Amino acid sequence: METASTRAAGSVGPVETRYVDLPEPVQLDCGRQLHPVRVAYETYGTLSPNRDNVILVCHALSGDAHAAGIARTPGQSARDGFAADDRDGTAGKALGWWDGMIGPGKAFDTDRFFVVSTNLLGGCRGTTGPSSIDPATGKPYGSNFPVITVADMVRTERAFLDVLGIERLAAVAGGSLGGMQALEWAILFPDQVDAVVAIASTHALHPQGVSWNAIAREAIMRDPAWQGGHYHGTGQTPDAGMGVARMVGHVTYLSAVAMSEKFGRRLQFSDDIRYTIDEPEFQVENYLRHQAASFVKRFDANTYLYTSRALTYFDLARQHGGGSLARAFDDISARTLLIAFSSDWLYPPSASRDIEDALHAAGKPVECHVIDAAYGHDCFLLEEARQTPIIRRFLAEDGTSA
Amino acid sequence: METASTRAAGSVGPVETRYVDLPEPVQLDCGRQLHPVRVAYETYGTLSPNRDNVILVCHALSGDAHAAGIARTPGQSARDGFAADDRDGTAGKALGWWDGMIGPGKAFDTDRFFVVSTNLLGGCRGTTGPSSIDPATGKPYGSNFPVITVADMVRTERAFLDVLGIERLAAVAGGSLGGMQALEWAILFPDQVDAVVAIASTHALHPQGVSWNAIAREAIMRDPAWQGGHYHGTGQTPDAGMGVARMVGHVTYLSAVAMSEKFGRRLQFSDDIRYTIDEPEFQVENYLRHQAASFVKRFDANTYLYTSRALTYFDLARQHGGGSLARAFDDISARTLLIAFSSDWLYPPSASRDIEDALHAAGKPVECHVIDAAYGHDCFLLEEARQTPIIRRFLAEDGTSA
Structure with missing residues (x-):
């Protein structure tokens, strides 16, 4: 009998981000290797004696290792960047970006599971990335950082878990780019992943999504302050371009209806327009500026470029199936849960249906849920109440007692 | 009996853009007045003796007066910027941007109608705009140009037609921002407009559309080369920012399906990725760069800003109806034809349906056609064959003999 669901879901409480230095270089798809590599991480819940209750949570483009609980040293939270930020007044408390999903009695129930969250490879929130020091020069890598893939992120997570002495994962979970990592895990390490939870994700971004990412990168790289990627130490950062990139992202994360x-079309200041080109007139214009200003304070432009490039490269059929998505899944042993949202036009339900079909064709267990909800791609961060029972039930079906 | 439809539709042939200087200042919504004002225009067909066969065609954000035929002095055509450009190899011939719709036997049949097309107020293709000389300083206006509205564009067109001795319009027609002008005409000059043809247009852009326009303007204004709008004569223009703006526009004009x-997800150069951050990897990335590079050569950044601002301000209910769209239409006498396209998410069919409902409520004649087509907002430029019979029949119903 499951008891957690009968009491109120709680918080994991105060947490601190910790760091691990990987003992070996990470081998990258591009042919280069990276060393040293540090990984920032947090954990929630308790590791079982036989180490079989581990869930790895993977974050999306602008996230970090602080997925749940309240940061002991509050800084700007990844949650700031999401549509949630101005909705619940929690930004000041530095709540984790998936706090509504991780904790006692929550979707990823820390009464049962040991949840691990890392900042991804290439990140700017503690894990080695373009703003880290290149040992060859003693200066930040900048654009000398190797071009990375989602598979490289997963290999780094694998090496990090080795350090923690964790071999198997009860589940790998994530939304958006996090869901890509979860799917990649099941393919790269088929014997070590029992379940995949891929939310608002895809097997390969569609051309319009590739375009939005390309435009965001162009906005950054065309900012003279980017300086070919070597802006560290110059006193200038491409905030202008990254602000535009963030605005583009923000609109693609929401639905037109939302x-x-x-x-x-509410105006910013009065009942009528003020005839101005460079000041916000509509509330939505002011909101986008605010989001951009807040984002550039906490995020590194090169990390944005590298992560955006990785998620456009991601293409399971090309990488693993010789063009066939079903073949890419041939060797996995994980059960897969897919959740998509009806109004998500960046990672549309059709992409999850494609994955479902391919897994069926490959003879693998899969369930796919499309939740009818208005908030677009951001639903994976906002629609916690509707995802929770689906995820809890899916995770309870693994044959172990709850 | 209509005979034009029984023979092949033809071209209006070689045309030349001409210019008129308005005798009086144009009074603007912002309270300022503008003088001198020059208007660039073209005409196709023959003005009837009693001047009752005039159709004014209004262009969209990036268009110009060259709507049909072949420019005598080929330059970069507005058609370059549309999705059509690389489709039919016509860019070199400098075909007008609506050449498929204007000509003998075409939708706007020059065997019957005298079609007039102008570059809109604030433009950069011959009509007075931010790059024109400010008589107060002897230098280009730059951002000293007054902030204009769609109504100001229409007042300028009205004053221009006065110079040509044309009082009444058999129709005003346009797509997108051009359709906004057509609707504004019917309201501002209710006794002078017999018919409105508003294609892929709206009574007020929805917040997501407002956002895309805001992002495009931000991209331009955050480019240091913009220099607060006073880049003329400095040897620098905000091409980087305007390129990003154009890419954003371009993706919003197409559908994800198209x-x-x-x-x-075709790659640019080979069967596999090359691990590069700053070079295009996907064909769609290369396409967007090409579109941006081509656009910045022919278009003024300030014109983009002012025109984009005008089309976000446009809101018939706010301007003319005290918040009610039906009331805004109370005094019009024109018949209205609305055409929308199923895949147009920037100017969605629902906006045309709103207009239809409001016109019905106001007791005005209206018909609304939603064409099922895949090319998004660009359909108004591409789906000529499917618009033509609808428009020809609508224009034939005015009671005069064809």
């Missing part, structure tokens, strides 16, 4: 409901 | 069909 924007209409949230902002309408 | 992009998938046209580009898929």
